[in-house]
Amino acid sequence: MKVNGKVIVVTGGGNGIGRELVLLLLTKGARVAAVDINPAALQETVGLAGSRSGQLSTHVADITNREAVAALPAQVIEFHGAVDGLINNAGIIQPFRRVKDLDYAAIQRVLNVNLFGTIYMTKEFLPCLLERPDAHLVNISSMGGFLPVPGQTIYGAAKAGVKLFTEGLYSELLNTNVRVTVVFPGAIGTNIAANSGVTLASPAQTQEQSSRIKPLPPAKAAQMIVEGMEQNRYRVLVGSDARFLDLIYRLSPQWAANYIFKQMQNLLPD
Template identity: 45%
Template structure:
């Protein structure tokens, strides 16, 4: 999909990988609507980029009224939509399932799964009317592989994975291209933005992480090449292979690694 002059929606656009996607899409010549719940971050983004092709929108993807308000606001500015990138996401506190309260569980599921689901439902009919269109959903390495202490986060990302794969199957005979992305460890502030405390050994980890600009570049190339599944980072590719080869050994390995982090 050629991105020049295409109209793209990016959730989680004020920080991290979402922000880098906005930056790189604008460099490609796209019109971009950046969504985020962080108004200050959006204002800083607008000021920093100073690009007339960028619109910013404070949106809570877990709130139905906020989504409906955004839809009206979006069409009043851009009229059409060619691409939807669901990038907004949070992690859960690093605790076992029995220690999670339902408010936290619902928040993780609403932001990571139901937000992308509802935005897809909101725009998919219009996307299919375009000559070519794309929906890209950012799942996670945790969406195909279990991480102890992140079970509900993983469930939300696994739901997004299969939802996206189902969209791909339903769109084979249409002009709509669909991609699901599985990032490994990306150097962003997702823990801070999720209000999750991490100890010093985790936040200062020597683990090799993919940079947000590199990850975003790979995602954009995937959209341009009509990729279906994209694994971002050597860790995501390695764990995908290891889990398929020996799932018990893979889980034991990551369990040992996670115990060092919290």
């Protein structure tokens, strides 16, 4: 689906990939409804939109709240008149801890934002998409949704759920006007840890980790996601690390699991 002239809803539009998606879609002639839990972050996005801010509406909402999500379609349609696309981008990571050391509050929060938030948004907006002659749903999973990352096991389980949820929707919607894409970003240079309330490893460990994995700029990630959307691609691997690990995981899941453990073990507490 070409985005020019379309109305696209983007969750997590206040920062990171979500903000870059909003700005890119605006430059390509789309109208955008940016959803985020942080009103100040949304206002920063509006400021960055500059002269295109008239094409943009902002919606402060907690996507884990079903009632708040249920109210969004009417709000977006009131402003834009229709909804042609939805990009479920909002997500958080978990503290870098083994499952045995992770409290239930953190487990619930990660599942609610990453998995249930995506489900709630999709279920509420899907009837709007089905009414349009050409529509598109994009769900952002993660490299961690197909590859086990130690210290991010619950996050990975949530993103694996997003993967299968999206693939199921693709099959359910094959005979409709709604195209479906699932996205697997690798390491992206965003503030997802801080926005998730997660404290990373010590500076020395973080520096060592960053020397191994070069994050992709979020603007480049957004470009790849929108290109995948416009090309109606089934799946989009964002970053060379995601493409490499997807390949080796399909060749040997156990070798891939051992490899990523060696790369990430310094982020785990003793």
